[in-house]
Amino acid sequence: MTRLEWSAAIGKRVRTGTWAEQAVPTLDAARAALAEAGDDFGLKAGRREAAAQLVDSFMEEAKVVHVIYKVWTAGFLDWLGANGVPEAERAAEIARLAQLLAWPDGLPHDPVTRWEELGAMAGRIGNRIRAYEVTVAEADPLLDALSEHWRRLHDRSADLMAGILAFVAARFGEARLEDCYRAVLEPYIQERYMAFDVRLQPYESTVDRNLYLVLEAMRAHLCGPERDGSLDVQEHEDRYVVSFDPCGSGGRSMRGDEIEGTGSRVLAPYAFGVTQERHDWAWNEEGICYYCAHCCFALEKLPAERWGHPVRVVDPPIWGGSADAESTRKRCSWTVYKSLDAIPESAYARIGHTKPQLPMVDRDGRPA
Secondary structure (H helix, E strand, O other): OOOEEEEOOOOEEEEOOOHHHHOOOHHHHHHHHHHHHOOOOOOOHHHHHHHHHHHHHHHHHHHHHHHHHHHHHHHHHHHHHHOOOOHHHHHHHHHHHHHHOOOOOOOOOOHHHHHHHHHHHHHHHHHHHHOOOOOHHHHHHHHHHHHHHHHHHHHHHHHHHHHHHHHHHHHHOHHHHHHHHHHHHHHHHHHHOHHHOOOOOOHHHHHHHHHHHHHHHHHHOOOOOOOOOOOEEEEOOOEEEEEEOOOOOHHHHHHOEOOOOEOOOOOOOOOOOEOOOOOHHHOOOOOOEOOOHHHHHHHHHHHHHHHOOOOOEEEOOOOOHHHHHHHHOOOEEEEEEOOOOOOOHHHHHOOOOOOOOOOOEOOOOOEO
């Protein structure tokens, strides 16, 4: 029975449940709570409140991604400005991308307005559930509509960033994406990943937090073939593996939008780009979409530089075009190892590092 409780460690309400239960989309958990409550006021009325709070939780998950996209988009544009691209040229490129990524109603992509619409929609649905103003049957299409609105906003916001990264690569060469990403990701690393610094606390004490944040984030990215946030979690003796078919951001971008019937973002009219050369910041693979490279930076490369190990190990899809559709459509998987020793040497080598000798030490030279 999914519920929410306060996490002092993470600093907000989090979903309870086993890892398998955490892999269930949040709006599906809301549906289940609402079905338990039923339509009549009675002993299970509290499950109605739980359903409403799970709608709120869905918005909290979406908010994390929305704010990241907002901050990164502004950061990429600032980096372009600092590197000599005039404001008028930056504005023209954003306008072009906004029209290319137009909503089904034909209006250019406008993340601010669409986010406000999403918030108002979620608020109405939650309030109607709480007040018994909607039956269980009536709530289902409302929750579908909420998920669909977020999907449209999420996908276009991810595409907008991919389009800006393609502009950076076209203007300065793809090698300069490293400078761009390093400048823009810094606040994100400080806010989200410094908690995994083994100089501050033992690695093993962060594993549950790490895995929870994986599941929360990828529910918000609306992974899975139905784009509802469905995930697959497998536990092994030394690791957890979470996989996405597809990931709702980079994986969907490479495959194409199968819900809206639009093509791969690697191809025209998008041409958002994949690596043509091998780079430590893109797993030393050709065919990594420029957007997906941020996972290598944030989850592996930057943590390994700063405190010696990746936070998670990613096995991404690789663009193969029509010649290798299997590689392009491969599930993306993220592995959270249960100990530092379990992280294989190959995970370090592909990002230009060597597995450190254990035990690691803290800032004062003491064993971590």
